[in-house]
Every structure is written in C-alpha cells, then in structure tokens.
Amino acid sequence: MNTKNKWYLSTWFIALLCAFWFLIIPPIIGIILLIIKAVNDKQQQKLFTQTLIQNNQLLQENSEMRRTCDEIGTTEYIETKRMIEQMEQESAVKIASAESNANANLALLNNEIQSNNVLIDKLRTEISELQQQDDKLKRSVASQQHKISRCNELYKSCSYAFDNFLALQIPYNNCLLSAKDLEDIEEISPSVTLKLHCMDVKSLRKAYKDNEKLIDNLLQQYSNRYTTKANKSIYDLMVIALRAELQNVLYALKYEKLDTSIEHVKNISAKYLKIAGEGNQTIAGTLTKFIGEIEYLFINAVKIEYNYYVKREQAKQEQMALKEQMRQEVEERKALEQEKKRILREEQKFNTEISKLQDTISSATDSSEIDKLKARILELQLQLGEVVVKNMKLLICKMVRLVLFI
Numbered sequence: 001m002n003t004k005n006k007w008y009l010s011t012w013f014i015a016l017l018c019a020f021w022f023l024i025i026p027p028i029i030g031i032i033l034l035i036i037k038a039v040n041d042k043q044q045q046k047l048f049t050q051t052l053i054q055n056n057q058l059l060q061e062n063s064e065m066r067r068t069c070d071e072i073g074t075t076e077y078i079e080t081k082r083m084i085e086q087m088e089q090e091s092a093v094k095i096a097s098a099e100s101n102a103n104a105n106l107a108l109l110n111n112e113i114q115s116n117n118v119l120i121d122k123l124r125t126e127i128s129e130l131q132q133q134d135d136k137l138k139r140s141v142a143s144q145q146h147k148i149s150r151c152n153e154l155y156k157s158c159s160y161a162f163d164n165f166l167a168l169q170i171p172y173n174n175c176l177l178s179a180k181d182l183e184d185i186e187e188i189s190p191s192v193t194l195k196l197h198c199m200d201v202k203s204l205r206k207a208y209k210d211n212e213k214l215i216d217n218l219l220q221q222y223s224n225r226y227t228t229k230a231n232k233s234i235y236d237l238m239v240i241a242l243r244a245e246l247q248n249v250l251y252a253l254k255y256e257k258l259d260t261s262i263e264h265v266k267n268i269s270a271k272y273l274k275i276a277g278e279g280n281q282t283i284a285g286t287l288t289k290f291i292g293e294i295e296y297l298f299i300n301a302v303k304i305e306y307n308y309y310v311k312r313e314q315a316k317q318e319q320m321a322l323k324e325q326m327r328q329e330v331e332e333r334k335a336l337e338q339e340k341k342r343i344l345r346e347e348q349k350f351n352t353e354i355s356k357l358q359d360t361i362s363s364a365t366d367s368s369e370i371d372k373l374k375a376r377i378l379e380l381q382l383q384l385g386e387v388v389v390k391n392m393k394l395l396i397c398k399m400v401r402l403v404l405f406i
C-alpha cells in the first residue's frame with residue numbers, strides 16, 4: 001500500500017501558502033489543497049481499517065482452528081499440523097509485508113523531508129533577496145519622509161492652535177530670527193534635564209530630537225516678538241516653567257497611561273492660558289497663540305516617550321512567546337522519547353513471551369501441546385505485527401509534527 005502523498009499535499013507547502021495570506025490567491029489554493037489532503041488521508045485511513053479488519057478475521061479464524069483441533073483430537077493431527085504450518089507461513093508473509101511497508105513509508109518520509117529542506121533553503125534565499133530590496137526601498141522612502149516631516153509638524157502645530165485657541169485671524173510680520181535669537185535658546189532651556197527612556201532607542205531618539213528642534217524653533221520665533229525686557233522676561237520664565245512641566249509629565253509616564261499624560265499636558269496649557277489672560281493684556285494674545293502651538297508639540301513629545309513603553313511591552317510579549325515555544329518544543333521532544341521507550345517495551349514484551357513459548361516447545365514431548373504452543377506463537381506474532389505497524393505510524397506522525405513545529 002503506497003501512502004506517499006503528492007508534494008503539493010505536504011503540510012509544509014500548504015502552511016507556506018497560508019503564510020502568504022495577504023496575497024489572497026495562495027491561501028485559497030492552500031484551503032483547496034487542505035481539503036484534497038483530508039480526502040486522501042480519509043482514504044488511507046479506510047485502507048488501514050480494512051487491513052485491521054482482515055487481521056482480526058485472521059485471529060478469529062486462528063481461534064476457530066484451535067478449537068477445531070481440540071475437538072478432533074489426535075485422529076486429525078496430520079491435517080491440523082498442516083493447517084498450522086500454512087497459517088505460520090501466511091502470518092510470516094504478512095508480518096514481513098507489514099514491516100516492509102513501514103520501512104518503505106519511513107524512507108519515503110525521509111526523502112520528502114530532505115526535498116522539503118532543499119526547497120525551504122531556496123525559499124529562504126529568495127526571501128533574503130526580497131528583504132534586501134525592501135530595505136533599500138525603505139531607506140529611499142525614509143530619506144524623502146524626513147525632508148517633509150518638520151514642515152508637516154509645523155503645519156499641524158499651527159492648525160492645532162488655530163482650531164483650539166484662536167477665534168480671530170491675528171496677523172504678524174518679521175518672523176525671521178536673528179543670530180542672537182538662535183543663541184538665546186540655550187538660556188530658556190531647563191537647568192536640569194531628566195533622562196528619558198526614548199533616548200535609549202535609536203528611532204525614538206531621532207524622532208524626539210526632531211520634535212525638540214521644532215519646539216526650539218517655535219520658542220525662538222515667539223521670543224523675537226517681545227521688544228521690552230519685562231515682557232521678554234515674562235516669556236522666558238513661562239518657557240522655563242513649561243519645559244519643567246513637560247519633563248515632569250514625561251517622567252511620570254507609564255504604560256497604558258498615554259491618555260492621562262496627554263490630559264495633563266492640556267491641563268498645563270489651560271493653567272498657563274488662565275495666567276496669561278489675567279496678566280499683561282498687551283502680550284496676552286501672543287501668549288495664547290504660543291501656548292496653543294506649543295501644546296501640540298508637547299503632546300508629540302509625550303507620544304514619542306510613550307512609544308518606548310509600547311516597544312518594551314512588545315519585546316516582553318515576544319520574549320514570553322519565545323520561552324513558551326521553547327517549552328513546548330522540549331515537551332514534544334520528551335513525549336517523543338517516552339513514546340519510543342513505550343514502543344520498545346511493548347515489542348520486548350511480545351518477543352520475550354514468544355521466546356518463552358519457543359523454549360517450551362523445544363522441551364515439550366506431547367504433540368498436541370506443541371501444536372497449541374505454535375498456535376499461541378502465531379497469535380503473538382500477528383499481534384506483534386499489528387503493534388509494530390500501529391506504533392510505527394504513530395511515531396512517524398509525531399516526528400513529522402516535531403519537524404513542522406521546529
């Protein structure tokens with residue numbers, strides 16, 4: 001009985017097609033092949049069931065034969081002996097055939113695994129080449145995205161301020177910054193800077209620094225509008241306070257607390273808007289617009305820092321998944337070893353009993369007793385053949401499942 005499946009009905013090939021689910025067609029083909037494979041497996045199971053039924057019939061016939069031998073006694077000794085010898089020959093042929101089929105199936109599976117490994121290596125090479133092309137395209141896209149990111153964030157900042165804080169169009173001119181204003185940015189920065197987690201991740205560190213540049217540019221832009229020392233001092237103090245407030249919010253940020261931190265930023269903006277509205281009315285409008293724009297960039301800083309906690313949580317989950325996979329692999333290997341030992345013990349049990357019966361035959365003198373012992377040996381040999389075939393199929397299935405799991 002040939003149990004070899006077509007290569008396209010192999011589990012690894014169907015799993016590979018399903019892995020490309022985003023291409024639509026491969027998973028559909030995979031489902032069709034899975035149905036065909038199920039039908040094929042059902043047919044093979046049916047053939048195996050028929051073989052098992054035939055073996056049971058042989059056992060039943062053997063039992064009837066033994067009963068007949070007991071009934072006829074010595075008068076039918078010669079005929080009974082001939083029938084026993086014939087049954088022994090038939091059982092030996094069937095056992096040899098079962099072992100041959102099992103060995104052939106194992107060889108076919110080994111060949112299929114080797115061919116699958118070659119195909120997997122080829123697919124890995126192709127995937128590596130495609131990955132290199134994808135990385136090259138991503139770098140090209142990233143260089144273009146970087147060029148527009150600053151302008152995009154500035155636009156969003158202004159739009160956010162207009163939508164949330166201004167009811168009138170307020171014109172202003174002379175937005176160009178002098179060299180002195182560029183140097184003054186260091187004077188309005190906080191004296192103590194807390195260490196942020198996002199600075200430990202390359203991509204987040206770059207995003208945070210880009211956002212800081214936008215904040216610095218905005219601070220310099222508004223600093224240029226104050227012509228009197230008193231107003232400029234008020235502005236500088238507010239900037240220092242706002243930066244300190246932002247650092248406190250970032251330091252207190254935790255996983256799943258993003259909305260709370262954003263709400264803290266908005267509360268800080270509302271507090272300083274109230275102070276600006278109750279203070280010097282000549283600069284209240286400018287401060288209101290400034291706080292509206294800076295709030296958007298502060299929220300961006302909170303989101304960038306929060307991404308560190310998201311990445312850390314993802315890494316933690318991946319580590320847990322990897323540990324679970326390793327644990328399952330160890331359990332599979334342990335179960336396979338235990339199954340091998342169980343099969344060996346079961347075969348040894350039959351072989352030991354057969355050896356004992358053969359020793360008994362060599363020392364027996366009663367012909368009827370010898371015939372009974374031979375019939376018992378025949379029965380045990382049939383049972384051993386069934387056990388070998390059943391255990392071999394079970395062991396092969398476990399080995400294939402372990403290979404696919406790895």
